[in-house]
Amino acid sequence: MRIRATVAAVSGALALSALAVPAAQADETVSRADVAKIREAAHAGSGKTAFGTRAPEEGQPYALNVSFSDFKIAKAVKVGITNHVATKVTYKLTHGADLDITAADFYTDPYIYKGAFDAPDNMLFGNNYGKCTPASSTTANCTGTIDVYPADGELWNADAGSWKAGAMAIAFNGQDPSAESFDITKVGYADKGGLATTLIQRNSQLTVNASPEPVKKGKTITVTGKLSRANWEDNKYHGYTNQSVKLQFRKKGSDTYSTVKTIKSNSTGELKTTVTASQDGYFRYSFAGTSTTPAVNATGDFVDVQ
Template sequence: MGRTMWKAVVAGGAALVFTGVAGVPAGAAEGGVAFSRVSVNGGKPIVIGVQERVEVHAVFRMTTKLRYDLGPMVFPYRGTTENAETVQSAIIGSDCKVVDSAKGICDFEEWLYIDPRDLDFGNEDAGTWRTAAQVYLPGDTQDIDDVNLPLRIQRATRVTVDASPEPVAAGKTITVTGRVTRANWDTHTYQGYAGRTVSLQFKASGASSYKTVRTATSSATGALRTTVKATGPGTWRWTYYGDTTSAAASSAGDYVATQVRVLHSAYRRVLHSA
């Protein structure tokens, strides 16, 4: 398929507000146009940091025998289709992949871009949005539908970990610290995320997956701290499972070796020499 950028960045980075027509149920042929099979970002939340423009892939089907001048496209919106607020800064759409020319059925791909540096983009934009589908028709008219697909836009989250001492004797205490932060779209920095329940997880050497050992609550600065007993060598990490406005994230793993075998061998040598 070819690609066409048909919707440029809004001047000054402001969120686009457009005038549409009354929304109808998904799949209904409003004015001779119907949208179906809409998928945005593979059904996953759209996670956005503080600097990087995010590319969101979408696919959909449009059925119409009408000639159209611009589009079609799908995008997140809030409000109503008559006066909607959107967050995208640009959209690149594919050419029609014909499914049934006699019935006017085409499949499309789309690449939608959201830039956290846009002037009107801020923390209030995190949360659940709805999805609209739109196409411009001749005579300065358009068809726009709510396709009944919720979208979640989330602030990116980061988690760090540090387990000590390294190595540690078996049965001794390990202190595991870390910090959970999330993107602040107003200041374009990552800031401590307070009051979050975060899971401490352990993957024993040779194991294929992590298991949750306990949970901790982040401090006012997002700091995490707890203690556990060393049961054997393995890797420790913190995992935050996310919420409505903030994405899930896990820290990198911190491997801690234990000295149980070394100490045991030394003890046997002492007994033998005695």
């Protein structure tokens, strides 16, 4: 299982920051690896898909009186091969009146995961923990980001498609996870998956070239191009094969493209078709997208018809 936050914490790649709440900052000595250990202990002992309300057992945190709702994230996130991608998320945190969410060692964290909640294939977090602003004595409005670094091996091509969102909260209650006296049963933990869904997509690229230019009216125009998408395993763009792509035309002076025909990309993602020259205008290819790959339009190529 590839959980970026755990790996990054061990390698030092993540810059941890505080939980932004009035008059308090989260203790930066608590790493993502520490948080991951609490999560693993809680899920290992719950015996449920979601961490439920129960008394703490030896080696497990107790169930924290926290719930999450109104989680919002972009419907789709386009991820290329090198650039860092950050996606903002917001959610509501509801907690018991006896819980101090402004404590220095209280943390909340949004995340997204691929696969099952109790045994995900992959998880992605933010560079920083979530930031919460109290709205009442028992509620807070929280924000965070999901940060993706495709060049760091965080994603495999099979990860493209639907992901689910979750959020967790941890109250360390003065317990230092690096100390020999650390008592995990005094740590409170809450975790909830299935709060929202999003698509993590392999970014797409599309080109077009119409020739010859200029061309006589009634002669044949050959329109070529290529549909490609990000490969997260070798950090290159490769042809997206056997996909339906529309050839569209916009006459000079117009803002509207009309579909001329639909063709399919070949075994290397290449596109090629012919049309009859009739008037000055722009040709482009247009791809409607799939659940794993976003829609994309090529920049129109002007043809002068004489």
